Amino acid sequence: MTDIPRRGLLLVMSSPSGAGKTTLSRRLLASDSNITMSVSVTTRAPRPGEVDGKDYHFISHEEFGRLRDRGDLLEYAEVFGNFYGTPKRPVVEALQAGRDVLFDIDWQGTQQLGATMEEDLVRIFILPPSAEELRDRLIGRAQDSASTVAKRMAKAADEISHWPEYDYVIVNEDIDLANAEIEAILRAERLKRRRRVGLSEFVRRLTKGL
Numbered sequence: 309m310t311d312i313p314r315r316g317l318l319l320v321m322s323s324p325s326g327a328g329k330t331t332l333s334r335r336l337l338a339s340d341s342n343i344t345m346s347v348s349v350t351t352r353a354p355r356p357g358e359v360d361g362k363d364y365h366f367i368s369h370e371e372f373g374r375l376r377d378r379g380d381l382l383e384y385a386e387v388f389g390n391f392y393g394t395p396k397r398p399v400v401e402a403l404q405a406g407r408d409v410l411f412d413i414d415w416q417g418t419q420q421l422g423a424t425m426e427e428d429l430v431r432i433f434i435l436p437p438s439a440e441e442l443r444d445r446l447i448g449r450a451q452d453s454a455s456t457v458a459k460r461m462a463k464a465a466d467e468i469s470h471w472p473e474y475d476y477v478i479v480n481e482d483i484d485l486a487n488a489e490i491e492a493i494l495r496a497e498r499l500k501r502r503r504r505v506g507l508s509e510f511v512r513r514l515t516k517g518l
């Protein structure tokens with residue numbers, strides 16, 4: 309098969325809490341071997357079942373401050389009173405290896421990535437089908453207290469207001485359909501001419517034989 313070298317891309321998924329981005333990220337990672345998850349650092353406490361180093365790197369406020377001040381974070385933000393940030397090195401290494409990187413970050417982090425890496429960025433915003441369904445999913449996840457769920461619902465409208473800053477918007481009603489739509493976006497974005505750095509060489513060799 310003809311394999312034309314291309315640059316890696318940065319795929320961001322943002323949504324109000326509970327809309328399904330963790331579920332959709334896991335599906336994409338399971339079905340696509342060329343994309344790597346960016347594992348964020350956070351000062352929030354682990355939820356039941358969350359694994360340190362896999363879901364997040366759970367760190368103290370002091371450690372977070374050190375990473376930020378050393379310039380080791382590509383972007384960072386405060387969300388729901390906790391700090392979250394993207395370690396720079398794994399992203400740079402993945403891109404250099406021609407791999408794509410998936411980010412589960414909020415609109416603040418997406419804006420920061422856009423300021424420095426716009427060319428390589430693909431932004432997807434995930435919406436729930438309705439407010440009732442969002443509430444049901446947050447409660448159904450059964451990992452947060454009632455007051456945390458209320459806090460996340462109260463922030464949802466604020467988060468959703470950033471949808472026009474994204475390249476694609478997906479309504480996550482049927483999980484299989486939403487997943488297929490994300491896979492379609494990724495396939496098409498990988499084929500964008502500007503990412504396919506090997507095209508000039510390919511066309512040069514092709515036309516030489518004509």
Ligand SMILES: Nc1nc2c(ncn2[C@@H]2O[C@H](COP(=O)(O)OP(=O)(O)O)[C@@H](O)[C@H]2O)c(=O)[nH]1
Nearest residue numbers: 325326348384385387392393394412413414417
């Ligand atoms: N800017 C930024 N946001 C992040 C990062 N990691 C997670 N977030 C966002 O922080 C918010 C809260 O995440 P989390 O506590 O895991 O809750 P959940 O998204 O509801 O499961 C979500 O909007 C995430 O997308 C990060 O490294 N940077």
Ligand SMILES: Nc1ncnc2c1ncn2[C@@H]1O[C@H](COP(=O)(O)OP(=O)(O)O)[C@@H](O)[C@H]1O
Nearest residue numbers: 325326327328329330331445449480481482483
């Ligand atoms: N399309 C869907 N239909 C029904 N439930 C869903 C769907 N997508 C996600 N969920 C469920 O909703 C809850 C919140 O999803 P999650 O992926 O944790 O959201 P987020 O990461 O955006 O906070 C989880 O219990 C998940 O299993």
